[in-house]
Amino acid sequence: MGSYANGSTCANEDSPLAEEMKEPAFPSKTMSLHANGWLNDMKISSPTAVRVNIGNPGAFDPIYRDWTKKYPSALNAFGKIVAYGKGKKTVLFLDYDGTLSPIVDDPDNAIMSDQMREVVRNAALHLPTAIISGRSCDKVFDFVKLTELYYAGSHGMDIIGPIGKSGSVTDHRSCSNSSAKQDKEVKIFQAASEFIPMIDEVFRLLIEKIRGIDGAKVENNKFCVSVHYRNVNEKDWPIVARCTDDVLKAYPRLRLSHGRKVLEVRPVIDWNKGKAVEFLLDSLGLADSDNVLPIYIGDDRTDEDAFKVLREDKRGFGILVSSVPKESHAAYSLADPSEVMDFLKRLVKWKEEEAFK
Numbered sequence: 500m501g502s503y504a505n506g507s508t509c510a511n512e513d514s515p516l517a518e519e520m521k522e523p524a525f526p527s528k529t530m531s532l533h534a535n536g537w538l539n540d541m542k543i544s545s546p547t548a549v550r551v552n553i554g555n556p557g558a559f560d561p562i563y564r565d566w567t568k569k570y571p572s573a574l575n576a577f578g579k580i581v582a583y584g585k586g587k588k589t590v591l592f593l594d595y596d597g598t599l600s601p602i603v604d605d606p607d608n609a610i611m612s613d614q615m616r617e618v619v620r621n622a623a624l625h626l627p628t629a630i631i632s633g634r635s636c637d638k639v640f641d642f643v644k645l646t647e648l649y650y651a652g653s654h655g656m657d658i659i660g661p662i663g664k665s666g667s668v669t670d671h672r673s674c675s676n677s678s679a680k681q682d683k684e685v686k687i688f689q690a691a692s693e694f695i696p697m698i699d700e701v702f703r704l705l706i707e708k709i710r711g712i713d714g715a716k717v718e719n720n721k722f723c724v725s726v727h728y729r730n731v732n733e734k735d736w737p738i739v740a741r742c743t744d745d746v747l748k749a750y751p752r753l754r755l756s757h758g759r760k761v762l763e764v765r766p767v768i769d770w771n772k773g774k775a776v777e778f779l780l781d782s783l784g785l786a787d788s789d790n791v792l793p794i795y796i797g798d799d800r801t802d803e804d805a806f807k808v809l810r811e812d813k814r815g816f817g818i819l820v821s822s823v824p825k826e827s828h829a830a831y832s833l834a835d836p837s838e839v840m841d842f843l844k845r846l847v848k849w850k851e852e853e854a855f856k
């Protein structure tokens with residue numbers, strides 16, 4: 500296990516280190532960040548400009564409208580999607596932040612509306628439904644509060660569910676085996692258990708390191724750590740990146756990925772949201788079935804691993820939630836969580852109608 504290698508503070512903008520960071524060096528662990536382009540990467544990871552007219556996406560923005568030719572709205576293409584899924588078992592995978600809840604400044608305040616909760620509950624009554632999030636299972640469960648779902652927290656590294664109505668996530672956590680019986684079968688899978696002490700250590704070091712950077716926040720997601728810079732003045736973003744990189748230098752078994760104004764520290768293991776999708780399909784006995792339509796809805800770069808799996812697998816679709824044009828492995832798009840809600844409602848209605856045929 501590594502130790503804290505660099506005692507210098509990153510928090511003081513006037514420090515020699517801050518001066519050095521005006522010429523951005525390539526942060527060695529930020530794998531998706533390119534030399535001289537990494538700051539740009541931080542900027543584009545969460546475009547703030549809303550390009551769509553809510554309720555009528557693309558109405559005023561020809562660039563967005565053009566983009567939807569490549570990534571058609573899943574609402575407009577609904578007929579096509581369900582025609583493809585006719586007679587098949589639909590499995591629903593949902594990201595949380597930015598998909599079921601709008602992006603907000605404070606990660607602790609990313610509340611899901613009661614209406615959305617009801618829609619997701621309804622969906623889970625009709626089709627196997629999983630939430631796949633960068634947050635820890637416990638945190639995402641605290642927001643979603645639905646016991647009917649699968650949860651894959653920490654970018655898929657912590658999988659639990661479905662959960663019996665009389666139980667809670669915590670109850671099931673105490674199950675020592677990988678499966679246990681309650682109302683339904685419960686499976687637990689943790690891809691990186693041995694990393695928990697290391698993640699705790701890095702969490703503490705990062706808190707110490709970024710202390711003093713106004714607006715920066717570090718979040719412990721059990722198997723990963725999120726370093727948030729949404730509320731940091733843009734001029735200080737290089738400092739956040741450098742501080743994170745400084746800490747990670749001593750941890751070759753950890754790597755960085757990039758989310759929406761967040762740097763995600765995670766174990767260097769071959770596991771991601773795409774692997775979690777494969778694991779869940781396998782758990783449902785659908786790994787080799789042609790009779791399945793997996794649909795994954797997500798807004799983040801980390802969701803791209805899942806989109807890619809579905810694209811290569813050719814059985815299902817990724818749906819990117821975005822109000823700005825972005826390159827993606829998804830096949831369709833939705834502009835924002837309110838469109839996600841509309842799509843889920845239509846999916847449930849379609850399933851109900853199908854059941855009566």
Ligand SMILES: O=P(O)(O)OC[C@H]1O[C@H](O[C@H]2O[C@H](CO)[C@@H](O)[C@H](O)[C@H]2O)[C@H](O)[C@@H](O)[C@@H]1O
Nearest residue numbers: 595596602603604606609632633725729759761
């Ligand atoms: O996979 P997800 O469920 O999308 O989780 C990814 C990260 O989401 C959260 O951060 C993001 O949402 C926050 C609340 O809207 C926002 O303030 C932040 O800027 C976003 O990056 C969560 O806090 C992270 O831990 C997750 O990894």
